[in-house]
Amino acid sequence: MLENKFKEDFAQKAAEAFKSQYQDKYKEIGDEQVFSASFIIANIEKPKDPSKGRFAFPVFRYGKLLGDNPPSIASKISEAISNSENQLITVTSIVGFINVQTNFEIEASETIKTAIRQDAKYGSSDIGKNKKILVEYSSPNIAKPFGIGHIRTTILGHSLRRIFLKLGYEAIGLNYLGDWGTQFGKMIVAYKKWADDSIAGKETVEDLLKLYVRFHGEAEENEDLETQARDEFKKLESGDAENKALWEKFREISINEFQRVYDVMGIEFDWITGEAFLNDKMETTIDAFEKANLVSQSDGATIVDLKDDQLPPVLLKKADGATLYLTRDLSGYLYRVKEYNFDEMLYVVAVNQSVHFQQMFKALAMLEDAQFVPDENRMSSKGKHIEFGMIKFGDKMMSTRKGHIIFLEDVINEAAKLAKEKIAEKTPDLENIDEVALQIGLGAIFYSQMSVRRQKDVNFKWEEVLSFEGETGPYLQYTHARLSSLIRKFNSPMDAEIDFSLLDNKEEKRIVELVADFPQAVADAARMYEPNMIANHLIELAAAFNKFYQRKNADGKPDKIISDNKELSKARILLVKSVQIVIREGLYLLGIKAPEAM
Numbered sequence: 001m002l003e004n005k006f007k008e009d010f011a012q013k014a015a016e017a018f019k020s021q022y023q024d025k026y027k028e029i030g031d032e033q034v035f036s037a038s039f040i041i042a043n044i045e046k047p048k049d050p051s052k053g054r055f056a057f058p059v060f061r062y063g064k065l066l067g068d069n070p071p072s073i074a075s076k077i078s079e080a081i082s083n084s085e086n087q088l089i090t091v092t093s094i095v096g097f098i099n100v101q102t103n104f105e106i107e108a109s110e111t112i113k114t115a116i117r118q119d120a121k122y123g124s125s126d127i128g129k130n131k132k133i134l135v136e137y138s139s140p141n142i143a144k145p146f147g148i149g150h151i152r153t154t155i156l157g158h159s160l161r162r163i164f165l166k167l168g169y170e171a172i173g174l175n176y177l178g179d180w181g182t183q184f185g186k187m188i189v190a191y192k193k194w195a196d197d198s199i200a201g202k203e204t205v206e207d208l209l210k211l212y213v214r215f216h217g218e219a220e221e222n223e224d225l226e227t228q229a230r231d232e233f234k235k236l237e238s239g240d241a242e243n244k245a246l247w248e249k250f251r252e253i254s255i256n257e258f259q260r261v262y263d264v265m266g267i268e269f270d271w272i273t274g275e276a277f278l279n280d281k282m283e284t285t286i287d288a289f290e291k292a293n294l295v296s297q298s299d300g301a302t303i304v305d306l307k308d309d310q311l312p313p314v315l316l317k318k319a320d321g322a323t324l325y326l327t328r329d330l331s332g333y334l335y336r337v338k339e340y341n342f343d344e345m346l347y348v349v350a351v352n353q354s355v356h357f358q359q360m361f362k363a364l365a366m367l368e369d370a371q372f373v374p375d376e377n378r379m380s381s382k383g384k385h386i387e388f389g390m391i392k393f394g395d396k397m398m399s400t401r402k403g404h405i406i407f408l409e410d411v412i413n414e415a416a417k418l419a420k421e422k423i424a425e426k427t428p429d430l431e432n433i434d435e436v437a438l439q440i441g442l443g444a445i446f447y448s449q450m451s452v453r454r455q456k457d458v459n460f461k462w463e464e465v466l467s468f469e470g471e472t473g474p475y476l477q478y479t480h481a482r483l484s485s486l487i488r489k490f491n492s493p494m495d496a497e498i499d500f501s502l503l504d505n506k507e508e509k510r511i512v513e514l515v516a517d518f519p520q521a522v523a524d525a526a527r528m529y530e531p532n533m534i535a536n537h538l539i540e541l542a543a544a545f546n547k548f549y550q551r552k553n554a555d556g557k558p559d560k561i562i563s564d565n566k567e568l569s570k571a572r573i574l575l576v577k578s579v580q581i582v583i584r585e586g587l588y589l590l591g592i593k594a595p596e597a598m
């Protein structure tokens with residue numbers, strides 16, 4: 001459970017109030033669970049208008065059960081709570097909602113103390129204890145460069161892994177490389193025909209890309225190339241030594257290159273695997289479907305029909321014996337079930353693959369049906385496609401086949417260069433300017449991918465993502481640096497003497513609320529698989545802080561955070577510290593570094 005005294009206090013009192021107000025009914029109902037404190041806590045909401053209360057509890061679901069109308073229920077329960085002894089909360093009722101205000105002085109001191117005491121652990125919880133979640137992300141294709149097309153899965157998935165880790169899950173990050181498939185037949189044909197001997201052994205991913213693009217260019221004129229490619233891939237699948245060696249070479253060149261990019265980006269995985277790893281597991285998969293009587297033949301191909309579900313058939317094996325992307329994914333699922341026995345598995349993959357995942361989950365469910373797997377042991381429903389929209393780059397879409405590809409590394413370098421120019425204007429003598437510039441450049445790129453709900457498309461525009469103002473990564477990083485600098489100027493230890501009742505203006509109140517709600521934002525982000533919820537929370541907090549920072553007194557003079565009023569300054573700097581903790585930890589969850597100065 002999240003640590004929140006106020007919600008607990010409310011839930012307990014509301015549970016008691018239900019009991020005392022509806023004694024007779026209560027006995028008849030039998031199902032007491034909906035009146036329990038834990039149920040109430042789980043159904044607390046945020047009021048649409050934050051000025052109405054810190055949180056709200058709707059009572060509509062009790063109308064029928066209690067034979068009373070919701071407004072009357074809400075008012076009886078609030079009255080009973082108001083009459084009980086309590087100093088943490090005050091409640092009011094309005095048309096079926098109970099709105100709860102907290103005692104601000106207590107909330108401020110509780111929140112700030114908790115954040116500072118827990119520090120890097122603030123926002124964590126144990127809701128994921130003993131739960132295992134696999135998060136698959138990035139998964140670029142070998143023999144193609146790491147393009148901007150794989151950036152969103154990489155950043156979203158990496159963030160989700162960190163969010164689940166924070167909530168106590170055993171979260172395992174997987175990178176499932178596209179290291180098998182017909183494109184290798186094309187690469188092999190191209191390599192055998194056109195490779196430049198003078199660079200043999202020193203080829204880069206760019207060289208491989210050139211070959212790939214040339215193949216597609218020439219194949220438009222010469223259809224025979226496609227046939228040759230299919231043949232070379234068949235040879236590879238049946239273990240031909242020369243082709244295998246070429247495949248290994250392409251794979252190694254690519255992996256080294258990818259790893260370099262991951263290191264720059266600070267992206268971590270627990271297991272880097274790939275499609276080829278499943279080659280020797282495919283027969284078992286096809287067998288399982290055959291034994292379950294789920295396969296049929298169609299023009300020589302082995303398929304699983306999904307007509308009843310309005311889905312295209314699963315092609316397990318082509319007429320020529322070749323297996324497919326989906327066959328490998330099914331095998332991978334079954335393998336991971338055995339190896340990890342996960343509670344959940346997330347595939348962080350673009351929305352244009354959603355039919356693929358529907359086919360896969362459906363086929364797995366049919367397999368379990370046929371095997372009479374009891375409900376409690378079913379695994380097919382534990383996989384989820386965490387889909388996301390496309391990324392456009394200055395309004396252009398990209399296609400690898402034509403060589404219209406934007407290299408991720410170029411984007412990172414460009415971002416760092418532009419960030420450096422900006423920093424140099426503000427802080428020309430910053431010691432570690434190159435390091436910070438890279439952090440800001442990456443912050444801009446990372447944030448842009450999480451600045452909207454994941455289902456939405458992102459349009460990446462330099463001027464927007466690199467701005468130090470508005471909803472951007474650099475804005476959050478800049479705010480963090482500002483917070484750090486305040487703390488460097490005046491660092492006051494947390495002690496019993498601090499008088500938090502001195503924090504009483506509306507800017508301070510808003511900050512306390514947002515710091516207090518951070519743990520909930522993290523939990524919500526996990527529940528919705530949506531890092532954007534954390535990103536938004538940080539933006540709101542940074543905006544609230546910057547308002548506070550620029551606050552003026554009644555006389556129009558700046559109301560400085562650190563002033564001659566020592567007592568007030570002490571309380572305020574601790575508030576500042578709690579904000580710094582939330583921004584730093586929140587950025588960490590998004591995969592973004594928080595510089596101390598910039």
Ligand code: ARG
Nearest residue numbers: 139140141176177178329349
């Ligand atoms: N390599 C694939 C691509 O780039 C993505 C793999 C997604 N994961 C999966 N299990 N199918 O399109």
